[in-house]
Amino acid sequence: MQVLILGGTGDATALATHLLQLPGVTVTSSLAGRTLQPSAPVGMIRIGGFGGSNGLATYLQEHCIDLLIDATHPFAAQISWHAAAAATTVGLPHLMLVRPEWQKIVGDRWLEVETVEAAAQAMPKSAKRVFLTIGRQQLAPFAPITDRWFLMRSIDPPAADLPLPSGELLLDRGPFTLDSERDLLKKYEIDAIVSKNSGGDATYAKIMAARELGLPIVMVQRPPMPQGDRVADVPSAVAWVKQRL
Numbered sequence: 102m103q104v105l106i107l108g109g110t111g112d113a114t115a116l117a118t119h120l121l122q123l124p125g126v127t128v129t130s131s132l133a134g135r136t137l138q139p140s141a142p143v144g145m146i147r148i149g150g151f152g153g154s155n156g157l158a159t160y161l162q163e164h165c166i167d168l169l170i171d172a173t174h175p176f177a178a179q180i181s182w183h184a185a186a187a188a189t190t191v192g193l194p195h196l197m198l199v200r201p202e203w204q205k206i207v208g209d210r211w212l213e214v215e216t217v218e219a220a221a222q223a224m225p226k227s228a229k230r231v232f233l234t235i236g237r238q239q240l241a242p243f244a245p246i247t248d249r250w251f252l253m254r255s256i257d258p259p260a261a262d263l264p265l266p267s268g269e270l271l272l273d274r275g276p277f278t279l280d281s282e283r284d285l286l287k288k289y290e291i292d293a294i295v296s297k298n299s300g301g302d303a304t305y306a307k308i309m310a311a312r313e314l315g316l317p318i319v320m321v322q323r324p325p326m327p328q329g330d331r332v333a334d335v336p337s338a339v340a341w342v343k344q345r346l
């Protein structure tokens with residue numbers, strides 16, 4: 102049984118580890134190649150785009166893939182639509198592993214917006230020092246904003262030709278703790294956060310720290326995902342594979 106995992110997330114890495122323990126299962130993890138030093142999953146790895154849904158369909162056939170699991174980040178929408186289309190083309194069982202969204206609870210001050218571009222327009226007027234925790238690829242919409250200071254955190258530096266707002270770049274990789282996030286927000290005197298609703302535990306500490314400190318969060322909602330089989334955690338994805346052995 103040949104399983105292709107579309108990865109780039111902690112869940113995808115954990116899933117590869119679990120599936121490799123199943124007898125008769127071969128696992129290949131696919132990474133987009135964005136991160137300079139990715140946390141490499143166990144098993145075989147391939148890196149780089151497939152060339153759209155047609156390219157992915159060709160890959161699935163040429164490599165005799167039996168099951169396709171899309172465990173990409175909830176904001177990596179394009180690859181998810183390509184995966185769904187390619188699986189349909191080839192007639193392959195296809196599963197999406199999508200971790201649940203964070204839910205707003207008492208004490209959270211969220212302003213929910215549809216896109217990163219909308220987030221750049223929606224920041225509270227009072228916010229002068231803003232923590233941007235949206236990765237490095239979508240910082241450009243904030244570049245024209247000149248009356249605020251930004252702390253931008255990402256794993257790798259943004260591309261040299263990407264326009265950036267004024268502020269400081271912080272290179273770091275989660276998981277982050279509540280103590281370290283609280284300290285960071287205080288040290289930089291942050292008064293608002295921009296975040297994607299990524300879900301999961303690894304980056305939730307900033308949400309808790311903001312709640313404690315009473316800071317507003319401009320929360321970018323997830324893009325639409327294709328229809329299809331979907332699970333919320335790694336054990337459920339393992340169970341889905343076992344049913345097909």
Ligand SMILES: NC(=O)c1ccc[n+]([C@@H]2O[C@H](COP(=O)([O-])OP(=O)(O)OC[C@H]3O[C@@H](n4cnc5c(N)ncnc54)[C@H](OP(=O)(O)O)[C@@H]3O)[C@@H](O)[C@H]2O)c1
Binds near residue numbers: 110151157183
């Ligand atoms: N977007 C985020 O906020 C975020 C956060 C953390 C991790 N990631 C991870 O980073 C990767 C890239 O994210 P993105 O937002 O740029 O994705 P995207 O917009 O959905 O995908 C853009 C293109 O990148 C290629 N690609 C994406 N994921 C791939 C994978 N796992 N294996 C092979 N090719 C892949 C595909 O190229 P082709 O069309 O040529 O096949 C896809 O069309 C994803 O794998 C995702 O899991 C993303």
